[in-house]
Amino acid sequence: VTRFIEGYYPDFLPLLIDSVRRCPAMHTVWMINRCLNAKQSREELLGALKAAADDHTADKLIRDTAREFLEYQQAR
Numbered sequence: 001v002t003r004f005i006e007g008y009y010p011d012f013l014p015l016l017i018d019s020v021r022r023c024p025a026m027h028t029v030w031m032i033n034r035c036l037n038a039k040q041s042r043e044e045l046l047g048a049l050k051a052a053a054d055d056h057t058a059d060k061l062i063r064d065t066a067r068e069f070l071e072y073q074q075a076r
Contacts, residue, residue: 005031013041017048024052024062033069046073 005012013035020028029052036045052058052066 009035009038010041013044017044020048021051024055024058024066026062026065029062029066029069032066033073036069036073046070049073 016028016031016035019025020032029049032045032049032052036042036049049066049070053063053070055063058066
């Protein structure tokens with residue numbers, strides 16, 4: 001699925017960011033981190049990760065993973 005979606009890069013970024021802000025999931029948080037590794041739309045993607053890390057309606061594992069990715073990406 002990820003490879004298929006990446007075929008639409010960067011056109012899918014607004015939808016991905018909206019999805020993470022609306023209802024973060026492990027897969028979408030992981031995809032944000034993957035896009036950050038490509039160094040595209042960095043500030044907007046970091047903002048989406050921060051929103052996921054701070055979203056208390058999201059599962060704790062998802063929030064923790066988003067926070068770990070955020071810390072890693074900010075240190076780069």
